[in-house]
Amino acid sequence: MKSLFYKWLFIIGGLAVAVFTVFFQQVRAVSSDWLSPSSAGQPMLVDSDLGSIKEIKFVDESASIARVTVGELTVISHEGGSVLVGIKLRSSAPTSAYPSLRIFLKSGTRTVRTLVLGPTEYAHGSSLTSEQVRIPISLHPGESSFTAQAFFADYGDAQ
Structure with a gap:
């Protein structure tokens, strides 16, 4: 019985490591958004805002008024x-x-x-x-x- 428990524990641990390895970039992006206070209080784009978007313009990062x-x-x-x-x-x-x-x-x-x-x-x-x-x-x-x-x-x- 003890060996069966270790076998399942080893399989579940291996699957957790595999899932974490495969989805590492997504996990890191989501966790940084949750943990980062730098985006706190910033307005967020929600699905209801998408209908009012008329134009998307890609701008040169070096020409930012914030800089x-x-x-x-x-x-x-x-x-x-x-x-x-x-x-x-x-x-x-x-x-x-x-x-x-x-x-x-x-x-x-x-x-x-x-x-x-x-x-x-x-x-x-x-x-x-x-x-x-x-x-x-x-x-x-x-x-x-x-x-x-x-x-x-x-x-x-x-x-």
């Missing part, structure tokens, strides 16, 4: 009705894909004008990691400050 940030907005020079502004672009990984820029010109706290510049409309280097770009702007009366935003128009980030 490029804008900061250190400065006025480099100011002469009459024109100003030269500096905008620091940073990318978490070196990329040759430069973003388009939206520059919001403000009067007080109100945005009065928005300039949109494509990557060919401002001077920049050949590879982006951290770079300050200089952009000349002609001011209209009342414009006193600005903010900026980076986006990739060719990759569906334009709004």
Whole structure:
């Protein structure tokens, strides 16, 4: 009786190892989704959402707006009705894909004008990691400050 128990235990153990070996990739993918807190709180695609999908676009991973940030907005020079502004672009990984820029010109706290510049409309280097770009702007009366935003128009980030 004891040998019969060991025989079945050995067979069941062997089958468990075989199933685990064959389906290792699927088990690993599912277990990482269950155990990973990085996806917690992220919106998930459910079956009812599939009917509203109109287009699927594959984008270059190097051109992700999540990787490029804008900061250190400065006025480099100011002469009459024109100003030269500096905008620091940073990318978490070196990329040759430069973003388009939206520059919001403000009067007080109100945005009065928005300039949109494509990557060919401002001077920049050949590879982006951290770079300050200089952009000349002609001011209209009342414009006193600005903010900026980076986006990739060719990759569906334009709004």
